[in-house]
Amino acid sequence: MQVRLMDLPPRIKGFVTMRGGEPVIVLNARLNYEQNLKTFLHEKKHIENGDFEKCDADQIEAEEHREEG
Numbered sequence: 001m002q003v004r005l006m007d008l009p010p011r012i013k014g015f016v017t018m019r020g021g022e023p024v025i026v027l028n029a030r031l032n033y034e035q036n037l038k039t040f041l042h043e044k045k046h047i048e049n050g051d052f053e054k055c056d057a058d059q060i061e062a063e064e065h066r067e068e069g
């Protein structure tokens, strides 16, 4: 597993993608360390659940992770 920081649009917190058969967590370089740590742990769950290629924008999160609060 790799972690990358990228300049993403402000509403996107991060996402998971596959590169060479390895999951890569991409975090938003514009957000602070605390938020990125939260996003990192969240994206790790996506990897454990096997749901990649999902973009975690604020709105998508509200729709898809209602059960997480």
Ligand SMILES: [Zn+2]
Residues within 6 Å of the ligand: 042, 046, 054, 056, 061, 065
């Ligand atoms: Zn998510």
